[in-house]
Amino acid sequence: MISLSYTEENYLKAIYHLSYLGKECITTNEIAEMLNTKPASVSDMLKKLSQKEMINYVKYYGVEITDQGKSCALKIVRKHRLWEVFLVEKLKFNWDEVHDVAEELEHIQSNLLIERLDHFLGFPKYDPHGDPIPGADGLLREKPQIGLCDLTINDIGFLSNVKEAGVAFLQYCDKVGLKIGVKIKVIDKVSFDNSLEIEIDNIKTISISKEVSKNIFVTR
Amino acid sequence: MISLSYTEENYLKAIYHLSYLGKECITTNEIAEMLNTKPASVSDMLKKLSQKEMINYVKYYGVEITDQGKSCALKIVRKHRLWEVFLVEKLKFNWDEVHDVAEELEHIQSNLLIERLDHFLGFPKYDPHGDPIPGADGLLREKPQIGLCDLTINDIGFLSNVKEAGVAFLQYCDKVGLKIGVKIKVIDKVSFDNSLEIEIDNIKTISISKEVSKNIFVTR
DNA sequence: TAAAAAATTTAGACAATCCTAAAAATATTT
DNA sequence: AAATATTTTTAGGATTGTCTAAATTTTTTA
Structure with a gap:
């Protein structure tokens, strides 16, 4: 078992999360931004992670996580x-x-x-x-889920996931009653700004912006 | 609040534990031994901890923990x-x-x-x-406790503490039935090797060496 | 497609922490 | 008290991970 330092683990996790979003190839800048560090530092680290065969790294082109790398990253995510x-x-x-x-x-x-x-x-x-x-x-066993923003009028789903772990976003969800498991029905979709009017648990109706709906996922 | 690195915390904790044993002055070698590091590394760190006013450090003489240092160490111990x-x-x-x-x-x-x-x-x-x-x-609120090795024949105590966190010692304690809270009665003391014959919870009688009894503390 | 812009890498420095080897100070022995 | 032994510190180097600035490569734009 190859061992990784605290820092290497953080880089690998960032690469895993970025590649999880369906990107085929992850860039140095993206990693730097995600980790609040500088591209130069990322370049250094990519060399190391590549040597440890956690990633396939092609200079100037980008990075791809290996099976071994994915397995390590999943342990950290777990x-x-x-x-x-x-x-x-x-x-x-x-x-x-x-x-x-x-x-x-x-x-x-x-x-x-x-x-x-x-x-x-x-x-x-x-x-x-x-x-x-x-x-x-x-x-990682996934359940199929749909972005709230992709539902159409009268569609119903159960809130299963919020992306975006930021404090402000999560506190907003709390405030308006968006919790894991609630039933959401799309009442109306405003084509002008793509905001949604949704009904939560058959009780109350609120309006949410596109930015919010993009970060909320439901199962049907 | 002054912040300490992972490593600084480990050094400070070692110094705290050493000074807790009643030593007035802690030496570089002792710290190095406790932390499995070299005296030269300890010297480097003592300068840093001294600058952060966690210890009073007199070159070639030794080290004493400050009130601030003790407070930090106690948080880690907690x-x-x-x-x-x-x-x-x-x-x-x-x-x-x-x-x-x-x-x-x-x-x-x-x-x-x-x-x-x-x-x-x-x-x-x-x-x-x-x-x-x-x-x-x-x-740190302490209860007064006595080393098992300091009891005399027919004394009774309740096992309150084991020093020496080594795996081998603790497994030995498990094996012979020495657990926190058991009642211990001193049956006999062999003056030749200072081994003890003790009765545990009125049930069984075992013989333990001086080395073992030194690491076991009781309340009365 | 050539020039400009952006992204990426390298070079060189710095900080933390570790080490070895040598120097300095203290302690012990005779 | 001088010689020896021990302890401790310093000097200098290695490693990990960071950064800035400069060089290189790729991408975009005109």
Whole structure:
């Protein structure tokens, strides 16, 4: 088992997340932006991760994660999401408070720890934001989900996932009643700005902007 | 609040633990040995910790922890011991498995996390080895305890603490039935090698060496 | 398609932390 | 108290990861 430093883990995770968005090729600038660092630092690190065969790196062209790299990244993601569940379910954190702490906890090295934690939490399948938790086998089982912005009038879905873990966004969701599991019905779509009028749990109707609807996913 | 790096925290904690043993002055070599590093590295770090006013450092003479340093160290110790309780109570670790993981977890930076963890665990006063957990106020409340080796024949005590967190020692304790809370009665003391014959919980009688009895503490 | 703009990499420095080897200070022994 | 031994510090170098500035490559634009 190849071991990665704290920093290498963070780079690999960023590359994983970027490649997860369907991009075929990830650029140096994207990584730098995601990690709040400079492109020059990214270039240095790409060489190292390439040497460790976590990525395929072609100078000036871009980066692609290898199977080994993906497997390592998924282990980190698994830890991150399990810790998020712990923080929310057991320690009563709000879903907008967990990210930074989980960002630290995900680097703790102990298989026993993480398997026991998984057991303790009752083998959860999703984290507090609705993201799937990779299994101990390193597999990510996804449920098919649709962006709220892609629904049409009278479509119904159940809120399954929010992308964008920012505090402001999550607090906004809390405020208007957008929680994992609520039933959402699209009442109207304003073609001018692509804002949506939606009904939540048959109770209340609110209007949300395109920016918000892009970050919310539902299952049908 | 002055912030310390992961490494600085480890040095400070080592200095705290060494000074806790009643030493007035801690030497470079002792620290190096405790941290499995070289004296030269220790000298470098002492300069830094001295600049941050965590210690009083007199070249060639030795080191003394300041009030500020002690307060920082106690926060780390608090985190370490709370995590140990979590691992044993909630995740069903054995007491000989917790040290290394807690050694990592103690560096996670989040007051909210540690206060919520404390709450979740029911505000425990002692860790799985019987060591007192410093309060959120940074105070360490101790119970008076006596080394098992200092008891005399027919004395009775309750096992409250084991020093020496080594795996081998803790597994030995498990094997012979020495757990926190058991009642110990001194049956005989062999003057030749200072080994003890003790009765545990009125049930069984075993013989333990001086080395073992030195690491076991009881309350009366 | 040639020039300009943007992205990327390299070169060289810096900070933290570690090390080895040598120098300096302290402690011990005779 | 001088010689020896031990401890501690300094000097200088390695490593990891960061950065800025300059050089290089790719992309865009005119």
